[in-house]
Amino acid sequence: MSLEIYLPSGFLFSSVLEESGRERGKSIKRKGRRVTEQIGRRATRVVNPCSECEVLTPCRFLPPHRYALHFLVQSGLTYSIMIFAELEHMHKLCFIVALGYLSFCQITRVYVFDYGMYSADFTGPMMVITQKITSLAFEIHDGLTRKEEQLTPSQRCLAVRKMPSLLEYLSYNCNFMGILAGPTCSYNDYMAFIEGTAYQPRHLETNGKENGKYKHTEPSPKNNVISKLCTCAISLAIFLSVSKIFPVERSIDDKFIASTPFILQVFYLYLSMLATRPKYYFIWTLSDAINNAAGFGFNGYNKDGTPRWDLISNLRILDIEFATSFKMFLDNWNIQTALWLKRVCYERCPINPTAATFLLSAMWHGVYPGYYLTFLTGIGMTMAARALRHNIRPYFLGSTTHKSVYDVITWAGTQVAICYTVVPFVLLAVGPSLKFYRSWYYCIHIACLLLVLALPVKPWHLRAKEEQQQQNSLQGGLTGDHNSQCITDNNCNQKHKAT
Numbered sequence: 001m002s003l004e005i006y007l008p009s010g011f012l013f014s015s016v017l018e019e020s021g022r023e024r025g026k027s028i029k030r031k032g033r034r035v036t037e038q039i040g041r042r043a044t045r046v047v048n049p050c051s052e053c054e055v056l057t058p059c060r061f062l063p064p065h066r067y068a069l070h071f072l073v074q075s076g077l078t079y080s081i082m083i084f085a086e087l088e089h090m091h092k093l094c095f096i097v098a099l100g101y102l103s104f105c106q107i108t109r110v111y112v113f114d115y116g117m118y119s120a121d122f123t124g125p126m127m128v129i130t131q132k133i134t135s136l137a138f139e140i141h142d143g144l145t146r147k148e149e150q151l152t153p154s155q156r157c158l159a160v161r162k163m164p165s166l167l168e169y170l171s172y173n174c175n176f177m178g179i180l181a182g183p184t185c186s187y188n189d190y191m192a193f194i195e196g197t198a199y200q201p202r203h204l205e206t207n208g209k210e211n212g213k214y215k216h217t218e219p220s221p222k223n224n225v226i227s228k229l230c231t232c233a234i235s236l237a238i239f240l241s242v243s244k245i246f247p248v249e250r251s252i253d254d255k256f257i258a259s260t261p262f263i264l265q266v267f268y269l270y271l272s273m274l275a276t277r278p279k280y281y282f283i284w285t286l287s288d289a290i291n292n293a294a295g296f297g298f299n300g301y302n303k304d305g306t307p308r309w310d311l312i313s314n315l316r317i318l319d320i321e322f323a324t325s326f327k328m329f330l331d332n333w334n335i336q337t338a339l340w341l342k343r344v345c346y347e348r349c350p351i352n353p354t355a356a357t358f359l360l361s362a363m364w365h366g367v368y369p370g371y372y373l374t375f376l377t378g379i380g381m382t383m384a385a386r387a388l389r390h391n392i393r394p395y396f397l398g399s400t401t402h403k404s405v406y407d408v409i410t411w412a413g414t415q416v417a418i419c420y421t422v423v424p425f426v427l428l429a430v431g432p433s434l435k436f437y438r439s440w441y442y443c444i445h446i447a448c449l450l451l452v453l454a455l456p457v458k459p460w461h462l463r464a465k466e467e468q469q470q471q472n473s474l475q476g477g478l479t480g481d482h483n484s485q486c487i488t489d490n491n492c493n494q495k496h497k498a499t
Helices: 003-018 021-037 039-043 064-084 087-113 123-145 153-158 166-174 187-195 222-242 248-252 254-259 262-276 278-293 317-321 326-332 335-346 353-365 369-396 400-427 430-439 443-454 460-498
Strands: none
Touching (some): 087 123, 087 353, 123 153, 153 187, 222 262, 222 278, 248 254, 248 262, 248 400, 317 326, 369 400, 400 430, 400 443
């Protein structure tokens, strides 16, 4: 039994979309609530397929008396905090409890029961639930305690203005479409889908045209689901056929290291990581297709009038494979998790948000040392890539030829840097990971350190731009003060004349 069993359920659930107007919305809401009432029963027979870190292991039923209970315990504890704790501190307590409970389960699974190589287990769904719990807690905090002017545009859009009921809360956390592999989504987007209002705001413009040139068409996910299933099939075939030819473990084989020129080791590492990524493409694209089949994921229309179903998509494969910067790669990989990290950590952490975000990502993924080596390396990579891009890139923007050369060089550098960074993530243990880095003489670590120390944080063109903006702002302020004084004087004169 596998994740594909939910596709027929998704298409059955999407049948409610064929209704129109208010009746369609009411019908969706009624059927959505009937689905949520069955979640408790579904949760006790959840299949554990592929988590975000390993997707092609045999699938088994989760024993309800042992593992599925963790979902309810984690959700129940945090919901109690939302209801009874002070709103000012509720989001922080929920964050600590949800992440702490997830870490406790990961620690006991790895260090108490079985340290063996990673396999799919109940902590995979718990990782998704943790994202949803913490996201909702911060969204409630933004909606009920903070003023509008204190919120960023995205926080204002995602803010939850009333406390969800227990049924709505469990439905959001444990709905059958996303409990196994996600992806996570905002509470407002999920409730708009359940209540049948997901299409209304996007219908204000006709297929992206304000003049109504194109006719409305009922959005259907069929073509997108078929396309994503084809992507799944291709990704699965590539992974099963190529990953065995280029195993990552060969990079730390003594004979391979001694007999292979360094440039060929670099090329082999790229091929091995290229063969590893399709398993993530498979599971994330399949989970996206399942949600789309149920009618969840509509994101407006393209300019040609075709519907977009990428609201909760988790990756953009071509942008990943042809990324020309470390940031571009991360922005298109595990998109929903990146958004979660940005919303709950990066935008809110007052001290060194980059390091805090990478540390949170490592804690969320699990307790294997390889995760921490990867994300600690990622901090240095991010800082070096940022400094290099800000200082070097402007010199290549003068002509198309120079820009093309820059793109080719940065593409190759980005791919090597990503492969080098994520080797510990794949190997998991400290010994093999450090052995790999020693075989490369820690060369990229050293290069990143030198770049961060040698290149200025703010290059000359950014400093000049900021100085110009400050001068313009100062001049604008003086002009504004003068105009304000004139307006005040005019008002006083009018009052004096009236008197």
